[in-house]
Amino acid sequence: MIGKNTIKLIKSLSEKKYRQKEKLFLVEGDKNVKELLESDFKIEQLFATRSFLERNPNLEQAKQIVEVAREEINKASLLMSPQNALALCLLPEPKPLPEEMDSLSLFLDEIQDPGNLGTIIRICDWFGIKQLFCSPGCADLYNPKVIQAAMGSICRVNVWNTDFLPIAQTALKSGSIIAGAFLDGENIFTEKLPEKTLLVMGNEGNGISAGTAALIRKRIKIPAFSSEEKKAESLNVAIATAIICSEVRRQNHFPELLKMQ
Amino acid sequence: MIGKNTIKLIKSLSEKKYRQKEKLFLVEGDKNVKELLESDFKIEQLFATRSFLERNPNLEQAKQIVEVAREEINKASLLMSPQNALALCLLPEPKPLPEEMDSLSLFLDEIQDPGNLGTIIRICDWFGIKQLFCSPGCADLYNPKVIQAAMGSICRVNVWNTDFLPIAQTALKSGSIIAGAFLDGENIFTEKLPEKTLLVMGNEGNGISAGTAALIRKRIKIPAFSSEEKKAESLNVAIATAIICSEVRRQNHFPELLKMQ
Secondary structure (H helix, E strand, C coil): CCCHHHHHHHHHCCCHHHHHHHCEEEEECHHHHHHHHCCCCCEEEEEECHHHHHHCCCCCCEEEEEECCHHHHHHHCCCCCCCCEEEEEECCCCCCCCCCCCCEEEEECCCCCHHHHHHHHHHHHHCCCCEEEECCCCCCCCCHHHHHHHCCHHHCCEEEECCHHHHHHHHHHCCCEEEEEEEEEEECCCCCCCCCEEEEECECCCECCHHHHCCCCEEEECCCCCCCCCCCCCCCHHHHHHHHHHHHHHHHHCCCCCCCC | CCCHHHHHHHHHCCCHHHHHHHCEEEEECHHHHHHHHCCCCCEEEEEECHHHHHHCCCCCCEEEEEECCHHHHHHHCCCCCCCCEEEEEECCCCCCCCCCCCCEEEEECCCCCHHHHHHHHHHHHHCCCCEEEECCCCCCCCCHHHHHHHCCHHHCCEEEECCHHHHHHHHHHCCCEEEEEEEEEEECCCCCCCCCEEEEECECCCECCHHHHCCCCEEEECCCCCCCCCCCCCCCHHHHHHHHHHHHHHHHHCCCCCCCC
């Protein structure tokens, strides 16, 4: 079973100060924990039902494994719909910043919604983006809502918390273009977007901050297609990130391959 | 002030059965209510702070206006961060299905997350999609979480709840192609996507149901660009909807307009 103190510990991990004090973070859900078991993260304690353990016999990653009933997980879970597994993981040490920029990489300027950050990590995974940089004011990577929305992609995308300046410098040294999404930028469908791009996306309400914007060479936008005078003022930031990453990959991998029909 | 019974009524509107019983739905937040005031929806009661009423003098739409203190709204609100306005609106009568399909339109097959549905409505608004069809099992359009995520776009996108068959028939009669997003479809970047398309998107966990799939002529997918063997298994359905709608518009409006640089 899961002891009272452990349940208290688990619940406390929704807050950053307790994650830092305990040097632990929480991963929940069958798919998330399954991917975690195949990753480099260190699992201190794994609580799982027998059915989960039978489906996932590869448990070397977990220091301690506790088989529990589903009701036990329900009690400890932070989720609305708890599942069959819950893991307490060691908070990893921050990695040093990379010296070289990958072809397409991403800088997030003060993205505050944990769901948006998690969804963006999943988008990075899909579009093969390995380097994701987050400004110090972004949602915390180890917030359980970020982990949840990332659906296991946190195991495959490298995330750093960093100011923009050193990243901008590395991008320029690596020959990458620094592009930022603005409401008044150049149309992404008519502008050439090289694969060597550091893409900057801004805060949900305020967009890219002035300090960050000053270092951006290329201002781009997703054109709206509404014929009406009144229309949506903006797209959600995760949606906008997905459309731009998709267009960068399309231009460089499938520039003119439309089949004739 | 907002009376106890009204607060109870407001809170009850998070549930569909009470929305249907009271024939009311709830709209919250400055931007949402501002757009509502400029729409065709009928507002039974508007609760707003003086500052909101001063900023929005155009109040003919509201049958009854009650100026309240911010703390009153805090008590009644369903939001984590309540704002300056809250409106009770008449649930509109269902509209008859359209006889003709617009150029690009969308059918959602059992999209269950209200946040996803709201985000998709906002995407429709951006990409000028006026016809959005939802299968009977989709999240309810008037769920406050849908309204919230749609950020006012609910005032500009027409939404119908309907089975797929009559919509598929109308699409074919109108000369539209019926395309559906599958994990094993044709690459959207090499496949010609005509603007006259009825795009079908499926449930978060299970994709498009077999019954709906049987009527789909064109199976499409968003290619993944991860070089790794292990990668994200899918994209969030709102993200995938945005990428496909964006690509349809790009192919038809900016097919080969990349500037030489």
